[in-house]
Amino acid sequence: MILLQSEPTRETFWTISPVGEVVFYALSAMAVLVFLYGVYERFARYTEGEADAFDRLDDLPGRIRRASRVVLSNEKQFDRDLYGGVMHAFILWGFLTLLIGTTILAIDIDFYRRITGESFFVGDFYLSYSFVMDALGFLFVVGVGMAIYRRYVVREERLWGKHTGFEDDIFVWTLFVLGVGGYALEALRIVGTEFPEWETVSFVGYFVALVFDAGGMTAGMAETLYWAGWWSHAIIALGFVAFVPYAKPFHMISSFANVVTADEKAGKRLPGVPEDESPDEIGYTSIDDLSWRQLLDTDACTKCGRCSSVCPAKASGRNLDPRDVILDLKRYREELDAGETDEIDIVADGGTSVIAAESMESCMACMACMDACPVDIEHLSHFTEMNRRLTETGQQQEPVQEAMMNIFQNGNAFGDPARKRPDWTRDLDFEVPDAREEDVEFLWYVGDYPSYDERNRRVARSLARLFELSGVSYGILYEDEQHDGNDVRRVGEEGLYEMLVEDNAAAVHDCEFDKIVCTDPHSYNTFLNEYPELDPEFDYPVYHYTQVVESLVESDRVGLDGSEIDYTVTYHDPCHLGRFNDEYEAPREIVRATGATLAEMPRNRSDSFCCGGGGGGLWMEQDEETKPSEERLREALEDTAAGSAVEKFVVACPMCATMYEDGRKTGDYEDDIEIIDVAELLVEALESKRDASAAGDETTSATAD
Structure with a gap:
C-alpha cells in the first residue's frame, strides 16, 4: 500500500x-x-591487570573534556x-x-x-x-x-x-x-x-x-x-x-x-619498579604483569600504522615495528584467555617469545610513535618494561652491559675516573666556578659527553665562554657529577638509575643555587620530569642551555647585532628537547641572532627524525640498512629548500653531535656539511664580530697614520 x-x-x-x-x-x-x-x-579483563604506576583518573571531568576535544x-x-x-x-x-x-x-x-x-x-x-x-x-x-x-x-x-x-x-x-x-x-x-x-x-x-x-x-x-x-x-x-x-x-x-586515561607526561617519565618486587618479577614476565592501562593500550590500537610510519628504527631497516609490538601483546593475551596457546616469555633473546629482544634493542626512545598515535598509546612504557626483563635476565647487548658497568663503577659511560670529569676546563683561560664551594644562580650539569668526549668538550668550552662573557653566575659539580641516568633507565637498568638519582640529588642538594641548567636534553628531561618522582625535594627550576642562552641574547648580554654570519644552516630538533618537552624556538632564535640563514628541514619540530642515539643507541651495535644519522644528513642536503647550499648542520644535543659526526663519515658527507652545536655557532659569531672589529680598528689606525 x-x-x-x-x-x-x-x-x-x-x-x-x-x-x-x-x-x-x-x-x-x-x-x-x-x-x-x-x-x-x-x-572486566582490565581489572585483572596490575595497578598502574600513575593516577589515571584524577580530575576526571578535565580528562573527559580534553579527550572530547582531541577526539572530536x-x-x-x-x-x-x-x-x-x-x-x-x-x-x-x-x-x-x-x-x-x-x-x-x-x-x-x-x-x-x-x-x-x-x-x-x-x-x-x-x-x-x-x-x-x-x-x-x-x-x-x-x-x-x-x-x-x-x-x-x-x-x-x-x-x-x-x-x-x-x-x-x-x-x-x-x-x-x-x-x-x-x-x-x-x-x-x-x-x-x-x-x-x-x-x-x-x-x-x-x-x-x-x-x-x-x-x-x-x-x-x-x-x-x-x-x-x-x-x-x-x-x-x-x-x-x-x-x-x-x-x-x-x-x-x-x-x-585510552585518551581519557593518558598520562600527560607519558614517555617523558617512566613507571618505576615497586619496592617489594624481586628481580624475578621485574619487567614483563607474563601477560599478567601488564597494568590495566597497558592492557587498554593493546585494545585501543586501530592498526592505523601511524607509529610505524614515523619510527626511525623501522625506517632504518631494524627489527622493530611499534604497531606490531602492541598488537603482538594483544594477540598473545587473547590467545591465552581463549586457551589457544601456552605461556611463553614475553621477551627474550632467541628461542620462543612474544617479542624478540632485537626489537627492543632497536628502539631509540625517541617517542615519535607516541607523538603520532591518535589514541595516546604509550609504547615507551611497554618497551621499557621489556628492556627491564632483558636486563634482569642478562640478555642485553654486551656493549650496553659494559656501559652500565662503567656507569656503576665510575659514574660515566666511558669508564674514565671521576677525577677526569672536569679536565675539559683546563684549556679555558678562566676558572670555571665550583658550585660546591660558592653560591651561584645556575648549577650547570655538564653531562658525560661534554665532559669526556673530545668532540663534545668543545661544546662545553663554548658554553662556558658564553656564560663567562655574559656575566652569568654559574658553577659545576666537578667530579661529584655522575651520569644523569635518562638512557640508563630506558635500556632497563632501573636499579642503577635509582642509584644515580640518589647520588646526583645528594650532590645537588648540598649546593646553594637557584636553577639547574643542562647541556644535554636527556639530562634536562630526566631532571625535569623524573627525578622529582623519586626525590620530591628535587623540585628546582630546570632549563636546557639554549633557553638560558636565548634569554642572554634577548637581553643583549652577549653582544650580537645579527650580522656576524652570512651562510646557510639547518637545525635538527633533538627528541628530548623538542618532542619530549616542546622547546623548539629557543635554539632557532639563537641561530637567527647570529645572522645565519636558517633553512628548515621538512621533518622538523615535533616531526623531527631521531639521530639514533637515544634509548641506549649510542652504546649498541645495530644491523641496519641506512643509519638514521645518514638519512637525516641526506635530508638536510637534498630535501630542504636550500638544498646543497646548507653549509652547517646545527644541533643542540651532545648525543646528536656524536651520532651526526659518525654519520658524516659513514655516509660520506664529510666534504658536504659540518656539524656544529648551537653554542659553538654563537661563539663563532662572536669571534667573527671580534675579528671584524679588530680589522676595522686596524683600518682606522692606518688611515690616521
Whole structure:
C-alpha cells in the first residue's frame, strides 16, 4: 500500500507489519545485550591487570573534556596526514550524526509518542532532521569511500602488516554497506510514496530516487524492494552493534577511554619498579604483569600504522615495528584467555617469545610513535618494561652491559675516573666556578659527553665562554657529577638509575643555587620530569642551555647585532628537547641572532627524525640498512629548500653531535656539511664580530697614520 503523507514526516516502519516490529525490537534487545556483555567482559579483563604506576583518573571531568576535544577535533589524525584527517573527520562526524539521529528517532517512537500520543518528528523539525542526516551521512559515505580507496586501490603501505586481516575488511565494508544502504532505502521510500515535495531536503536520497525513477522503477516495485532492503539493513546494523566489542570496532570505545586515561607526561617519565618486587618479577614476565592501562593500550590500537610510519628504527631497516609490538601483546593475551596457546616469555633473546629482544634493542626512545598515535598509546612504557626483563635476565647487548658497568663503577659511560670529569676546563683561560664551594644562580650539569668526549668538550668550552662573557653566575659539580641516568633507565637498568638519582640529588642538594641548567636534553628531561618522582625535594627550576642562552641574547648580554654570519644552516630538533618537552624556538632564535640563514628541514619540530642515539643507541651495535644519522644528513642536503647550499648542520644535543659526526663519515658527507652545536655557532659569531672589529680598528689606525 502506498502511503501519502499530508505533512512533512515519514512512517518509520513503512511496509513493516506489527509482527515485524516486534521481531525487530526483539533482535535489537538481543544485539544490545550482546554488546553490553562484550563491553563488560572487556573492561572486566582490565581489572585483572596490575595497578598502574600513575593516577589515571584524577580530575576526571578535565580528562573527559580534553579527550572530547582531541577526539572530536580529529587533531591527531590531521598531523602529518591531511588526507587521513579529512577521511577520519568525515567518518567520525557522519557516524556520530547518524547515531544521534537514530537515537532521536527512537526517543520519538518509543517514549514521546507513547507518553503524549503525538510525534515531534513532523514539520520543520523533520525537515531540518532530514537535511542534516542526509548531509552528514553523505560525508560519512565519502569518508568510508576514501578509506576503501586508500586501503585497496592505493594500498597505503602503513595500513598493511602481519596483523591486517578479515576483521579490517569486514569493518570498513560494513560501514560502507550501511552508509550506501541507508540512501538506497531512503530513495526506495521516496519513490514508493510518489516523491513527496518536502523530501527534496533529503537531497542525496532524492537524487538516488530520481535515478531509480529514470531507470523505470515504479512505486509498487519500490514498496516491494523496500521491505527486503529494510530487513537486510536492520540485520546488518544490529549485527554490527553486537560485533563492536569483539573486534576492531571496539576501538570506538577503547580509544576514547585510552585518551581519557593518558598520562600527560607519558614517555617523558617512566613507571618505576615497586619496592617489594624481586628481580624475578621485574619487567614483563607474563601477560599478567601488564597494568590495566597497558592492557587498554593493546585494545585501543586501530592498526592505523601511524607509529610505524614515523619510527626511525623501522625506517632504518631494524627489527622493530611499534604497531606490531602492541598488537603482538594483544594477540598473545587473547590467545591465552581463549586457551589457544601456552605461556611463553614475553621477551627474550632467541628461542620462543612474544617479542624478540632485537626489537627492543632497536628502539631509540625517541617517542615519535607516541607523538603520532591518535589514541595516546604509550609504547615507551611497554618497551621499557621489556628492556627491564632483558636486563634482569642478562640478555642485553654486551656493549650496553659494559656501559652500565662503567656507569656503576665510575659514574660515566666511558669508564674514565671521576677525577677526569672536569679536565675539559683546563684549556679555558678562566676558572670555571665550583658550585660546591660558592653560591651561584645556575648549577650547570655538564653531562658525560661534554665532559669526556673530545668532540663534545668543545661544546662545553663554548658554553662556558658564553656564560663567562655574559656575566652569568654559574658553577659545576666537578667530579661529584655522575651520569644523569635518562638512557640508563630506558635500556632497563632501573636499579642503577635509582642509584644515580640518589647520588646526583645528594650532590645537588648540598649546593646553594637557584636553577639547574643542562647541556644535554636527556639530562634536562630526566631532571625535569623524573627525578622529582623519586626525590620530591628535587623540585628546582630546570632549563636546557639554549633557553638560558636565548634569554642572554634577548637581553643583549652577549653582544650580537645579527650580522656576524652570512651562510646557510639547518637545525635538527633533538627528541628530548623538542618532542619530549616542546622547546623548539629557543635554539632557532639563537641561530637567527647570529645572522645565519636558517633553512628548515621538512621533518622538523615535533616531526623531527631521531639521530639514533637515544634509548641506549649510542652504546649498541645495530644491523641496519641506512643509519638514521645518514638519512637525516641526506635530508638536510637534498630535501630542504636550500638544498646543497646548507653549509652547517646545527644541533643542540651532545648525543646528536656524536651520532651526526659518525654519520658524516659513514655516509660520506664529510666534504658536504659540518656539524656544529648551537653554542659553538654563537661563539663563532662572536669571534667573527671580534675579528671584524679588530680589522676595522686596524683600518682606522692606518688611515690616521
